[in-house]
Amino acid sequence: MTESEQGPPILRMEGVSKRYGGVRALENANLAVSAGRIHAILGENGAGKSTLIKILAGVVAPDEGRIALDDREVAFGAPADASRAGIVCIFQELSLVPDLSVADNIAIVNPPTRFGMIDRRAQRRVAEAALARAGAEDVHPMALVKDLPLSRRQMVEIAKALARAPRILILDEATSALTAADVAKVFVVLKRLRDEGLALLYISHRMHEIAELADECTVFRNGSNVATYPAGTKSDAEVVELMIGRELSAVFPPKPRQRTASATPLLDVRRLSWTNRLRDVSFHVETGEVVGLGGLDGQGQRELLLALFGVLRGVTGEVRVAGRAVAPASPHAAKSTAIGMALIPEDRKTEGLMLPMSVGANLSFAALDRVSRAGVLDRDREGKLVRQMMDLLAIRAGSIDIPVGALSGGNQQKVVIAKWLMAEPRIILLNDPTRGIDVATKQEIYQLLRKLADAGAAILFYTTDYSELIGCCDRALVIYDGAIRRVLVGEEITERALVASALNIDSDTGVVAGGAS
Amino acid sequence: MTTQARSRRGGALSSRLDRPVVVAFACIVALLLLGSLYSRSFLSPDYLLQQLKVASFLGVIATGALIVILLGQIDLSVPWLVAVGGMMATAATAWGPIGAWLAIPFGVACGVALGLVNGFGVAYLRIPSMIVTLAVNAVAQGLMVVHTGGFSPQDSSSPAMRALATGSLAFGLPNAVIVWIGIGACAVFVLNRTTFGRSVYGIGNRERAAYLSGVDTQRIVLLAFALAGGLSAFGGVLLAGYASKAAQGMGDAYLLPAIASVVLGGASIMGGRGSYLGTVAGVVLITLLQSILSVVQMPDAGRQVIYGAVIIGMLLLYGREGAAR
Numbered sequence: 001m002t003e004s005e006q007g008p009p010i011l012r013m014e015g016v017s018k019r020y021g022g023v024r025a026l027e028n029a030n031l032a033v034s035a036g037r038i039h040a041i042l043g044e045n046g047a048g049k050s051t052l053i054k055i056l057a058g059v060v061a062p063d064e065g066r067i068a069l070d071d072r073e074v075a076f077g078a079p080a081d082a083s084r085a086g087i088v089c090i091f092q093e094l095s096l097v098p099d100l101s102v103a104d105n106i107a108i109v110n111p112p113t114r115f116g117m118i119d120r121r122a123q124r125r126v127a128e129a130a131l132a133r134a135g136a137e138d139v140h141p142m143a144l145v146k147d148l149p150l151s152r153r154q155m156v157e158i159a160k161a162l163a164r165a166p167r168i169l170i171l172d173e174a175t176s177a178l179t180a181a182d183v184a185k186v187f188v189v190l191k192r193l194r195d196e197g198l199a200l201l202y203i204s205h206r207m208h209e210i211a212e213l214a215d216e217c218t219v220f221r222n223g224s225n226v227a228t229y230p231a232g233t234k235s236d237a238e239v240v241e242l243m244i245g246r247e248l249s250a251v252f253p254p255k256p257r258q259r260t261a262s263a264t265p266l267l268d269v270r271r272l273s274w275t276n277r278l279r280d281v282s283f284h285v286e287t288g289e290v291v292g293l294g295g296l297d298g299q300g301q302r303e304l305l306l307a308l309f310g311v312l313r314g315v316t317g318e319v320r321v322a323g324r325a326v327a328p329a330s331p332h333a334a335k336s337t338a339i340g341m342a343l344i345p346e347d348r349k350t351e352g353l354m355l356p357m358s359v360g361a362n363l364s365f366a367a368l369d370r371v372s373r374a375g376v377l378d379r380d381r382e383g384k385l386v387r388q389m390m391d392l393l394a395i396r397a398g399s400i401d402i403p404v405g406a407l408s409g410g411n412q413q414k415v416v417i418a419k420w421l422m423a424e425p426r427i428i429l430l431n432d433p434t435r436g437i438d439v440a441t442k443q444e445i446y447q448l449l450r451k452l453a454d455a456g457a458a459i460l461f462y463t464t465d466y467s468e469l470i471g472c473c474d475r476a477l478v479i480y481d482g483a484i485r486r487v488l489v490g491e492e493i494t495e496r497a498l499v500a501s502a503l504n505i506d507s508d509t510g511v512v513a514g515g516a517s
Numbered sequence: 518m519t520t521q522a523r524s525r526r527g528g529a530l531s532s533r534l535d536r537p538v539v540v541a542f543a544c545i546v547a548l549l550l551l552g553s554l555y556s557r558s559f560l561s562p563d564y565l566l567q568q569l570k571v572a573s574f575l576g577v578i579a580t581g582a583l584i585v586i587l588l589g590q591i592d593l594s595v596p597w598l599v600a601v602g603g604m605m606a607t608a609a610t611a612w613g614p615i616g617a618w619l620a621i622p623f624g625v626a627c628g629v630a631l632g633l634v635n636g637f638g639v640a641y642l643r644i645p646s647m648i649v650t651l652a653v654n655a656v657a658q659g660l661m662v663v664h665t666g667g668f669s670p671q672d673s674s675s676p677a678m679r680a681l682a683t684g685s686l687a688f689g690l691p692n693a694v695i696v697w698i699g700i701g702a703c704a705v706f707v708l709n710r711t712t713f714g715r716s717v718y719g720i721g722n723r724e725r726a727a728y729l730s731g732v733d734t735q736r737i738v739l740l741a742f743a744l745a746g747g748l749s750a751f752g753g754v755l756l757a758g759y760a761s762k763a764a765q766g767m768g769d770a771y772l773l774p775a776i777a778s779v780v781l782g783g784a785s786i787m788g789g790r791g792s793y794l795g796t797v798a799g800v801v802l803i804t805l806l807q808s809i810l811s812v813v814q815m816p817d818a819g820r821q822v823i824y825g826a827v828i829i830g831m832l833l834l835y836g837r838e839g840a841a842r
Contacts, residue, residue, distance in 0.1 A: 055837060085717075150632055330728075330731075330733070331730070331731040345729050351723075351728075352726060353726060354718075354722035354723045354726055354727070354789065355723075357719065357722055361719075365715070365727070365732070372711070375713060376710055376711050376712075377710050377711060377712060419730070
């Protein structure tokens, strides 16, 4: 660990580890942050960035390791403890209450009071001072947050953080909602805060922002810090080199040889757009093909799957299934035999399953049409198909009558997949289906995906795990900021290419592509 | 640990007889024993059959309440949908012989129509059910006041209505009880053996998951409210038959008992969990409680207090159990 030349660090993390079930999110991580510096954190999906921030913000407690503030060991039981110690976070998702005024929002944690009542005049002064410090004097403190454009709200968010008088300010993708002009303004503010002596932790996937802003950079990989260096001393290509190197822990089934493109692909998407989250996305998936969606988390991959499945309103563009234009208005329509689509959702507990209901009822829930006649359930047929699915996916459950919530996470995930296979879809969309499940189950799912593709399904597979893109997919579409940044085919799908295109860097030349959006 | 072992041994049995249902039936027995200490006649067949008959009106109405509560919604339009059922059926009777034939279906159809309004508001306009059904209740009240001029309607119920509500078949089994058994059997079938019933449970458990599973959740919600409206109105038809005529506010005494019997029968007010058998137990329990409180000549105010307290007490019992699981 390099000691900063700016005197002793005010915040020091040593040997911090955190596990979620069997997954290690942080492993012996070290970090030192000095006052008057902007410290950037880099790393690909799952490198441990979010866990690091959550630990610092007091949202989760580390399993081991120590955190020292001014050389005094601290332990945060709740976010309020961290806030009291002077650590304040600005998250990507806005935390403002839309129906309250800007001043109310800024002073929401600790409003100034007089005789036990909120002192509105003092609150307004506090808000004005905070807004001025955040460089957002143009925002009126009495305006309602819901009336402000997104970029102004983000400025209010920063002002709200500053009103809590932080010593360490953590910004997690805080500029992703801002326009280029606003980003420039925020940078001026951040640099001024640094000069005032604050320590800033800056997490961003925008390499050019880091290059412009940071004094120091720390790269995380597989839950550990792998390098800390003064900003500007490494080329983009070198940074990518540091970020890759995740061990391939799983064994993948062999991929078929290159196929010849057919005239009418099973799924053909043209210029799909939705608000500012999806921009002119065009691609196709052939019968028997597994196409991966890659890129950093939150670049529009989920929205793309939801748009295809008919969940989102106001989607423009064209979707063709086997050559016929379709526009499903709901999952009910997307499931119909004319389209034959299935979406294995991201969160099995809230989107995939009804936890208190039985394994059997969950398995047949997406295929009730298949196990009923004129709306009346055929119990024998239901039982038979349920057992078939349990055999096919090797779901381990004591009985089909026990609640699905009593199964292990891996088995629950298999139920989510099986319930959709029971509906016999021909286009299968998967939203990060292997997150948080054990390696053995993951491998069974990889085998199954390949088997389904060989049986004639078209599979579109979003995953945050690059090794799955490399091991499972015939092609990988890397999404950046709502658009397809790069399409990698076959042997081209390497970790280096994936990381470079996910960061919107041209991997061959190391030149930043695109610029500020 | 133990619950898992138990459910593994006899999954079907334990799921059908879960704890709240057993508790509710145990309370029924306890109430009867308590009542028999006061008067022997509490255990006589006459008294029990009379109670079942009174219970069957509530039972029909509570059936609709159960379906809506299983969805995770609530129907507060029960009072005036009951009145609409009774008043429209008696009004039809006054049209002449054809009207007398049409009385029952007409009364129920009016309830279904208002139930559809409830369902449309909840499913398509996305208004919280508490608000829509309360508004529809007010609208129904207004319509009935216009219809009757604010007085008790003078039309009397049709012979068929009277026969259903007051007559009895062989062995002295009241027709009303038979009607309730028939509706109950249909409800059990619909809830357990149809895609509609399965979807109702699914939506109540996790609407988002049900929607993403490709279930047409809006249609199911619409249908459920229409069914509940029809059943409330049918309850009103039976009540009008029992009293020979409809009356203003005839449904006022049925909103809380209907919801209470569903919840006392172990259904979760949040939706997704509950059985018809439990509702049957809840209906009988509430009816007995009301009867005993009136037999011991408790003044009305005290009756209301005890009645509410018992419901809160039983909910606490269930709530504790849920937290322990």
